[in-house]
Amino acid sequence: MSQSSSPAPLRIALAGLGTVGGGVIRLIEANSALIARRAGRPIEITAVSARDRGKKRGVDLSPFAWEDDMVILGERADVDVVVELVGGSDGSALACARTTIEAGKALVTANKAMIAHHGLELAAKAEAAKVALKFEAAVAGGIPVIKGLREGGAANEFERVYGILNGTCNYILSTMEDTGRSFADVLAEAQAKGYAEADPAFDIEGTDAAHKLSILAAIAFGAKIDFASVETQGITRLLAADIAQADSLGYVIRLIGMAEGKGGKMFQRVQPHLVPFDHPLAHVDGATNAVVAEGNYSGRLLFQGAGAGDGPTASAVVADLIDIARGDIGAPFSVPVAELEEMPPADSGHRKGRAYIRFAVADRPGVLAELTAAMRDAGVSIESLIQKGNVDVTDEVLVAMVTHEGPESAVSEALRLLEGSPSLTAAPLVMQILGE
Numbered sequence: 001m002s003q004s005s006s007p008a009p010l011r012i013a014l015a016g017l018g019t020v021g022g023g024v025i026r027l028i029e030a031n032s033a034l035i036a037r038r039a040g041r042p043i044e045i046t047a048v049s050a051r052d053r054g055k056k057r058g059v060d061l062s063p064f065a066w067e068d069d070m071v072i073l074g075e076r077a078d079v080d081v082v083v084e085l086v087g088g089s090d091g092s093a094l095a096c097a098r099t100t101i102e103a104g105k106a107l108v109t110a111n112k113a114m115i116a117h118h119g120l121e122l123a124a125k126a127e128a129a130k131v132a133l134k135f136e137a138a139v140a141g142g143i144p145v146i147k148g149l150r151e152g153g154a155a156n157e158f159e160r161v162y163g164i165l166n167g168t169c170n171y172i173l174s175t176m177e178d179t180g181r182s183f184a185d186v187l188a189e190a191q192a193k194g195y196a197e198a199d200p201a202f203d204i205e206g207t208d209a210a211h212k213l214s215i216l217a218a219i220a221f222g223a224k225i226d227f228a229s230v231e232t233q234g235i236t237r238l239l240a241a242d243i244a245q246a247d248s249l250g251y252v253i254r255l256i257g258m259a260e261g262k263g264g265k266m267f268q269r270v271q272p273h274l275v276p277f278d279h280p281l282a283h284v285d286g287a288t289n290a291v292v293a294e295g296n297y298s299g300r301l302l303f304q305g306a307g308a309g310d311g312p313t314a315s316a317v318v319a320d321l322i323d324i325a326r327g328d329i330g331a332p333f334s335v336p337v338a339e340l341e342e343m344p345p346a347d348s349g350h351r352k353g354r355a356y357i358r359f360a361v362a363d364r365p366g367v368l369a370e371l372t373a374a375m376r377d378a379g380v381s382i383e384s385l386i387q388k389g390n391v392d393v394t395d396e397v398l399v400a401m402v403t404h405e406g407p408e409s410a411v412s413e414a415l416r417l418l419e420g421s422p423s424l425t426a427a428p429l430v431m432q433i434l435g436e
């Protein structure tokens with residue numbers, strides 16, 4: 001009588017036992033039977049590493065081997081895959097990723113900073129070693145957007161991919177919108193509630209969204225990742241008045257990462273945008289993320305869901321592990337590194353659109369005429385203009401303009417003409433208006 005042998009488990013090591021690491025342990029424990037059925041074999045944690053061995057984590061670590069040095073997890077004989085959940089573009093996370101792949105083991109990571117900076121190097125190493133490198137959780141947390149583009153949308157050409165990629169900024173913006181409170185006030189509350197990091201710079205200055213955008217763009221366009229070329233403007237300069245004026249004009253403000261791949265060039269920008277009330281992204285509130293991809297056969301695809309948090313992010317990490325358990329290696333960026341297109345950055349000046357420009361100016365006669373003359377001389381046509389006293393600063397007036405459709409280069413030229421003008425009390429703020 002032949003004996004059926006059960007399939008060997010996929011043995012994983014976790015580097016990092018914080019929010020996401022803890023979530024992965026809980027998910028694998030709670031859903032172990034269904035994961036084994038779908039993956040064709042069990043997924044088992046064999047080893048773990050973090051900084052502080054004595055820390056209370058609310059999960060039982062006693063079944064797992066402990067390594068003080070996460071870098072050597074991949075060298076253990078009882079580990080098939082290392083899951084890097086530490087973070088940071090360089091340092092221990094990168095050393096761990098390199099060692100793991102060089103040891104011929106697969107790597108799963110949620111680390112967008114590391115993939116944005118070193119994704120190509122790691123992908124080339126993974127291809128050479130014929131091991132998987134997967135990073136679904138690095139973009140938009142629990143939303144399967146990388147799989148959506150790589151697999152479900154694989155037959156399409158994508159010219160544009162854009163979305164709301166940072167939950168902290170979206171929470172701040174939608175709370176400012178609901179309450180009329182200032183940016184600083186809402187940020188402080190978000191930090192107190194744990195929605196924003198103690199050092200929120202990466203989020204509010206747009207860097208985190210830029211990391212994610214560069215990864216999405218590379219996958220959508222089959223191009224070499226180019227984080228350095230992402231133009232990045234965060235939300236720190238937004239005033240409650242901008243939100244109120246946008247509202248009176250029929251828009252909400254959202255931090256949008258926008259990537260376009262056309263004519264062999266790639267445009268990537270993170271910037272607050274005015275989003276029309278009837279656009280699907282206008283209804284993405286709180287810490288939610290959403291990505292829109294426009295395929296030439298699929299039409300508009302909208303991916304929406306929780307962009308962070310232990311459960312959603314663990315869901316994306318474990319989906320990658322299930323793929324690996326099934327034997328899916330795949331090219332990390334959809335096509336092999338050597339075949340990724342070199343797409344130089346496109347200059348934003350070529351783009352056409354409508355813009356919102358907010359000036360803070362001295363409260364004296366002639367200033368409005370000076371602003372409108374600069375617009376006229378640069379060829380910018382003004383659709384509407386709102387002028388209001390700044391409640392926070394006496395002797396200062398806020399002038400908000402919405403332009404007709406025109407080249408972005410004309411708006412830049414108008415601002416250049418106004419540079420150094422004593423009438424301006426602060427640098428103007430420009431936000432694009434999201435089209436259809």
Ligand SMILES: NC(=O)c1ccc[n+]([C@@H]2O[C@H](COP(=O)([O-])OP(=O)(O)OC[C@H]3O[C@@H](n4cnc5c(N)ncnc54)[C@H](OP(=O)(O)O)[C@@H]3O)[C@@H](O)[C@H]2O)c1
Pocket residue numbers: 015016017018019020021049050051052053055070084085086087088092110111112113137138141307308309310313
């Ligand atoms: N949190 C989210 O919702 C979310 C969503 C998507 C992606 N991500 C990404 O997931 C990764 C992890 O995020 P997280 O929120 O889980 O971070 P976290 O809660 O701060 O946890 C980080 C973990 O890494 C450990 N660690 C730090 N430096 C280490 C080192 N040198 N050696 C070994 N372990 C070290 C920490 O150890 P101790 O616990 O001992 O201090 C901690 O367990 C990051 O790349 C992040 O960008 C997070």
